[in-house]
Amino acid sequence: MKTYLLPAFILFSISPTSCQEKPSVKETGARAAPERRVGGSCECCEAWRDGLPEQLSWQTTISPEGEPGEPLEVSGTIYRKDGKTPAAGVILYVYHTDREGRYSRGAGATECARRHGLLRSWMKTGADGRYRFRTIRPASYPQSTIEQHIHAIIKEAGMGEYWIDDFVFDDDPFLTAALRNRLAERGGSGILRPLKNQQGVWLAERDIVLGKNVPGY
Ligand SMILES: [Fe+2]
Structure with missing residues (x-):
């Protein structure tokens, strides 16, 4: 996953605890086949499991x-x-900063999950492949020129989790031409073109193609 150096005060807002696991062999009745790893290194991506709702x-x-x-x-x-x-x-699985640009109020059981802050959640597609999340627009990290972004991790059956391009914003002045040229477009372009509706809600769309530009997929 693309990572950034976080200001020390963000890291210091992290507090400790433990972790959730996949269903056990006893629960599934069989030893699960090893998951195929794709996408290379993925720092703290395993945090997607932490707090995963049953439904x-x-x-x-x-x-x-x-x-x-x-x-x-x-x-x-x-x-x-x-x-x-x-x-x-x-x-x-997606997570992002708050309006102050901080991954604040992290309450996960593991340190990685806590580093993702409070604003994190999951969706699971149905037959039509659709997803939707409602949230607030994240801010850049404090005193930084890092573009506003929403991290995204994909988990498919039989395959390890892998990151795709962050959701970023076309109208963000920090999303420079140079930065756009460096985007890997993993899962397809993550550039959102948000439009504000009459209720003041930013609306944006992004389709995702599994494995696109993901090494080893
Ligand atoms: Fe980030």
Whole structure:
């Protein structure tokens, strides 16, 4: 996953605890086949498992009621590698900073999950491959020129989790031409073109193609 150096005060806001695991052999009745690893290194990506709800929906609301910030709604379709067939049963895990640019109030059981802050959630696609999340628009890290971004991790059955390009914002002045040229476009372009509706909600769409530009996929 693309990572950034976090200011020390963000890291210091992290607090400790333990971790959740896959269903046991006893629960599944059989030893699970090893997952195929794709996408290279993925720092702290395993945090997607931490706090994973038993039931997942195709849509989620990330920010709690009253969370400061401009409301944002992102939706799209996740396709198989062919770019045409909707992909069912895919987990999309996302997390992002708050309006101050901090991964604040992390409450996960593991340090990695806590580093993802409070604003994190999951979706699981149905037969139509659709997903949607409602949240607030993240801010750049404090005193930085890092573009606003939402991290995204994909988990498919039988395969290890892998990161795809961050969701970023076309209208963000920090998303420079040089930066755009460096984007890997893993899973396809992550550049959102948000439009604000009459209710003041930023609306944006992004379709995702599984494995696109992901090494070893
Ligand atoms: Fe980040």
